[in-house]
Amino acid sequence: MDRGNLSDLTAFIAVADRLSFRAAASQLGVTPSALSHSMRQLEERLGVRLLNRTTRSVSVTDAGVRLLEQLRPAIDRIAGALEDLNETRQRPMGRLRIYALPLAAAAVIAPIWERFLSTYPDVHLELAVGEAPIDLVANGFDAGIAPRDRAPADMIAVRVMAPMKVAVVGAPAYFARRRPPRTPDDLAQHSCIQFRTVGDGAVLVWTFERNRQSRRVSVNGRVMVNDADLAVRAAVDGLGLAYTIEALAEPFLRSGQLVRVLEDWSPTFEGLFLYYPGHRQVPATLRALIDMIRTNRATPGKSLLKNPFTKV
Known part of the structure; x- marks a missing residue:
């Protein structure tokens, strides 16, 4: 199904629910004439009349009622999926995968992981430790923790440990x-x-x-x-x-x-940085981890020497 059909079916449900093109058009943010045109196109593609309309009223045909009975469960599932997505965007939940140097895991994650998981009970934390640089995205990690020079140039790096x-x-x-x-x-x-x-x-x-x-x-x-x-x-x-x-x-x-x-x-x-792909939207779970790590650390001071514990 193409995007146009899905849009027209959503518009059909809005008209059927309100039995008014004007009310449905207001909900959808379109004009009544544009909505009427979309319904005519949908009926022509399906080869069946879904709505009876006059200048004073709108009603749903028998074929329209049968279509509604099958559409509503699917639309409800789509709405539920979108609501779940919105909840995930706003509330930390799901799996968070972090790749860190052994030193970074011990010095940055271990001191706060009990508090982090207690604060966000719907989060599952996976911490993988290794010395070798890896492709975070290809390996399915949300973020890495290492000295700044280990962070790829196309990723965002935020300090999570003072020098x-x-x-x-x-x-x-x-x-x-x-x-x-x-x-x-x-x-x-x-x-x-x-x-x-x-x-x-x-x-x-x-x-x-x-x-x-x-x-x-x-x-x-x-x-x-x-x-x-x-x-x-x-x-x-x-x-x-x-x-x-x-x-x-x-x-x-x-x-x-x-x-x-x-x-x-x-x-x-030199201190440590958490780095992640430079997407516009930072997942709520990763943002929560960054915030907790940073509040647990002192204000950065002056760095004097390159970290000798993280040579590769």
């Missing part, structure tokens, strides 16, 4: 055996959790900043990981000092499972 401050942390049990470092040079006397970046396989060099001076330190240790969460876990287990970001270390610092050192040497790295 991230580094935290060097260790467990109280570890410091019971070793004196805490006071300068980056002291790390030579410590066991450090080494970090191998996934993209190029390079071992992370620990970078420090103070009084506009930077230091780069190649640390040693018996444990090496390629996941930021594992580095923190290793530190919690007393295996050495971990070089991570505040967002990942914060829960363990609050609980006392970790202790922070070299805070006055801690640099700041």
Whole structure:
């Protein structure tokens, strides 16, 4: 069925319901003469009279009544589908698929997902974690979270995490055996959790900043990981000092499972952005997630260094 037939059938229902071309035309936003012309065309295409009309009244023929009986359920389903679509546009609901770097998933989504799902009980959140850049649209994702330079040029990117401050942390049990470092040079006397970046396989060099001076330190240790969460876990287990970001270390610092050192040497790295296809209408569910993430984050500060945890 072409669009013209559907439009004419909708107009027929309006006339049949009101038994008035003038009232139906007012509802549809057309003139009575244009509506009358549409009904004549519909009757000619169908080869049957649907309406009896005089200058004073309108009535539905037997054929018109039979057609109405079959049309109403279909029109009601269409109206219901449009209402559901409008509800989806206004109220967060349905499935939301996010692709994020492991660091982004842990630092951006994990802190708010319980509150997000409690606030929006009709939302189903799917979070996929990976290091490799992917085509979000081709893979069916609504949005991605990564540093800004990972967002394709044709997508909209919004900041969802302020620049991230580094935290060097260790467990109280570890410091019971070793004196805490006071300068980056002291790390030579410590066991450090080494970090191998996934993209190029390079071992992370620990970078420090103070009084506009930077230091780069190649640390040693018996444990090496390629996941930021594992580095923190290793530190919690007393295996050495971990070089991570505040967002990942914060829960363990609050609980006392970790202790922070070299805070006055801690640099700041570029924050994270959520990016999505540049459509004019942002789905309500994605908009709700963005708003909740942004209200959970501090105001962006000055970024000093490129994030070393997200090389590809």
